Amino acid sequence: MENILPKYKRPIRNGTEPTYCLDSWDEALDAFDDKKYYKSIAHVINYTHDNSIDKALLKENKEFKSEYINGYVRILIDVSKDGFKIKVPFLKITENTNKVALLRKVSEINFRDLDIAQIHLVGDELVFEQNIPLILCEPYKIFYLISEMANISIKNSVLLAHDYDAMYIESPQKIYPTPDQENQVISDIRDILKVAGEYIAFFQEKQLDDFQWDIIVISLFKLGSMPYLNGAMKYEIADIIDAMYNGDESFNVRIKKGKKFINTLTDKNDDEFKKNIFALNFFIPKIRSSEDIMKERIEKARERVDGFIAKNDAMSLCYYLEDIFVSLVYDYSLDINYRNAIEKTLEEIGGLSPNDAMPKLLALHNAIYAKDLAYIKEMGKESSQQLFENLTISTKKVFRFLSSRFASLVAILFVLFNIGKTI
Secondary structure: OOOOOOOOOOOOOOOOOOOOOOHHHHHHHHHHHOOOHHHHHHHHHHHHOOOOOOHHHHHOOOOEEEEEEEOOEEEEEEEEOOEEEEEEEEEEOOOOOOHHHHHHHHHHHHHHOOOOOEEEEEOOEEEEEEEEOHHHOOHHHHHHHHHHHHHHHHHHHHHHHHHHOOEOOOOOOOEOOOHHHHHHHHHHHHHHHHHHHHHHHHHHHOOOHHHHHHHHHHHHHHHHOOOOEOHHHHHHHHHHHHHHOOOOOOHHHHHHHHHHHHHHHHOOOHHHHHOOEOEOOOOOOOEEOOHHHHHHHHHOOHHHHHHHHHOOOHHHHHHHHHHHHHHHHHHEEOOHHHHHHHHHHHHHHOOOOHHHHHHHHHHHHHHHHHOOHHHHHHHHOOOHHHHHHOOOHHHHHHHHHHHHHHHHHHHHHHHHHHHHHHO
């Protein structure tokens, strides 16, 4: 096997990813300072998910109630003189549920994972619930509370229902891909896992443990960034990503966990993947990004990048930067220019040697650090060929059909024109 960098393929996207409304954040801060608490909270909700609240509530300062679907759960919000109340019922205990083990796990989540909200047992339902007096509803606290409850409730509704035989309260509104898209998603998953297995074996043979870790996390980030990969598999991937970065465990233990997980996924049949191939409407976007946030993320890597450059260690530098760039796609709600620039760079370095790939990765790294928007926008431009390659299979078929019909029409007109000239 050659020492070349793994190839990158953009995942099929479905256009349902939520976005932030950045203008609403300043409005929320100003309204809170003016003690217009209802208006402030309305703007926090609209910041969290653009166009998610009645426009009148963004102008007036009045009580309101609202509810939102977030994958497998429904978020209920009540803002009144009694304060800000948020409630997320997420799981129902049935006669088949292993109740003792489930409640023990819930206690662990309350203690370990939650900073503000808590899970309560209300009748036979598990509910995230929190009440906050209006005067304490700082925008940062409300945003963090909504995000925490939305993200942890959906993750635990999936994993706890799966592990303890509990029942969803909300029937998820799944968005299924077309048959062609489904086949393409499965093919993409298989390709990622196949490449991971080959590189792991190669690095293991060469006794390059650091690079085994790199290829595992790169592969997991690619899988976790696929909008059509959801269900229990999505959160199992998220958990193993967290485990790979868990500094409390030894490096070798983490690598063993990662390899075992990759092998487990590789052994799954297509039907097992199909159970997890669908999209969901999420209320909460990924982590917000901005020029400054992207620069700060890159700045944390500067010391190690400079160290690899000083040692002329192109291989370590390339895998380190690829780790960072695929993690940005996984973690952040990226501006379209940033996302295109990152993904285009990852596509271009695939199949290159580290020495050939290093200048491209460094150029993007330096542009993000310098907030060089001109370079990022230029990198983010798509050629007509790249646009075609990123179309879904079904769209390509339509495009080819229309193109062939247009070519036929042109040929007929050309013949008629020449006949006319002859006559």
